[in-house]
Amino acid sequence: MTVPSRPLPATIAAPVEHELVIRKSRFLTLVAPVRSADEADGVIAAARKRHWDARHHCSAQVTGLLGDRARSSDDGEPSGTAGVPMLEVLRRRELTDVVAVVTRWFGGIKLGAGGLVRAYSSAVSEALDLASPVDRRVLQQVRVTVSHADAGRFDNLLRDWTGRSGAVLGEPSYAASAEFVVWAPGDAVPGLQAEIAVLSAGAVAAVGTGVERVVDVPRGAGE
Template sequence: MTDYPATIAAAVDHELVIKKSRFLAHVAPVCSPEEADQVIAAIRKRYWDARHNCSAQVTGLRGDRARSSDDGEPAGTAGMPMLEVLRRRELTDVVAVVTRYFGGVKLGAGGLVRAYSSAVSEALDLATLRDRMLLSQATVAVPHAEAGRFDNALREWVDAHGAVLGETAYGADAAFEVWAPAAALPVLEADVAALSAGAWHPLVTGASRVVDAPRA
C-alpha cells in the first residue's frame, strides 16, 4: 500500500465516437501545472480546427493541485467530469485533454458528462500505472568478483519486495544501491547475510525518497 497517489508511465491516446461526435482523449504524465499547460497547448495546436479541447489536470506529490476547463462546453459537462475520473483513479501528475469534433447531433448535458468521462476513463484503462512509495536507502558493498552474482540476486529481491535497484558504484568494491520499504530492510539484512555466509551486510543510510515503481 502507498500513501501517495499513483501516476502513469507514458502518454496514451484513445478515440471514442458517440452519435457521430468524435472524442479524442490524450492523457499524459507531467511534473508540474506548467508542463500540463504545455501539453494542453500542444493539443490545441494539433487540433486547431476542433470545436472543443477540454482538459483536466492533477499535480503535486499528494495530488493537491487541480484544474479543469470546459472550453466552451456547457459548464460542468466536460472538465469537471474528466477531473473526477482522475480523482477516482487516485492519480496525480497527469493531464487529460479531450478534443471534440461535433457530429451534428446534440448529446445533452448528461450525454456530454458521460462522453467526456468515458473518453478519459477508457484512455486510462490503456495506460501503464506507476505506484509511488516512500522507500529507504540501503547500500550493499561486495567484492568485484561477487558483483555479477549479487546483481542477479538483488534484482530478484527488489522485484519480490516492492523495492527498486538504484545506481551501482564501482570503487574498491561494487556498491549496490537499494531503495526498499522500511519494513523490508530487516529482510534485506537477513537475505544478504545468507547470500554471503555472513560476510557482508547492508548499510542503511537513513535517506528516504518517494520513488515511482511499476505496479505489480
C-alpha cells in the same frame, strides 16, 4: 525531504491515446504523466496545435506529490459538462501528476448536458484503463558494498529480490569497491539483510542509511 505520512496518489507510466465516437461526435483523449502544472499546460497547448481543426480541447489536470493542485477547462462546452467530470475521473482514480485532454470534433448531433458529462467522463476513464499505473511509495535506502569479483553475484540477487519485494535498484557505482543502492519498503529490509548475509556467509552487510524518499514503482511490483 519531508516524507508524507499518508498514502500517496499514483500516476501513470506513459502517455495513452484513445478514441471514442458518440452519436457522430469524435472524442480523442490523451492522458499523459507530467511533472508540473506548466508541463501539463504544454501538453494541452500541443494537443490544441496538433488538432487545430477540432471545436473543443477540454482538459483536466492534477499535480503535486499529494495531488493538491487541480485545474480543468470546458473550452467552450456548456459549463460543468466537460472539465469537471474529467477531473472527477482523475480524482476517483486517485491520480496525480497527470493531465487529460479530450479533443472533440462535433458530429452534428447535440448530446445535451447529461450526454456530454457521460461522454467526457467515459473518454477519460477508458483511456486510463489502457494506461500503466505507477504507485508512489516511501522507501528506505539500503547500501550493499562488495568486491568487484563478487559484483555479478550480488547484482543478480538484488535484481531478483527487488523484483519480488516492491523495491527499486539504483544504478551501481564502481570505485574501489562495487556499491549497490536499493530503495526498499521498511518492512522488507530485514529480509534483504538476511539474504545478503546468507549469500556472503556473513561477510557482507546490507546497511540501512536512514534516508527515505518517494519512489515511483510500477503497480504489481512485489506482489
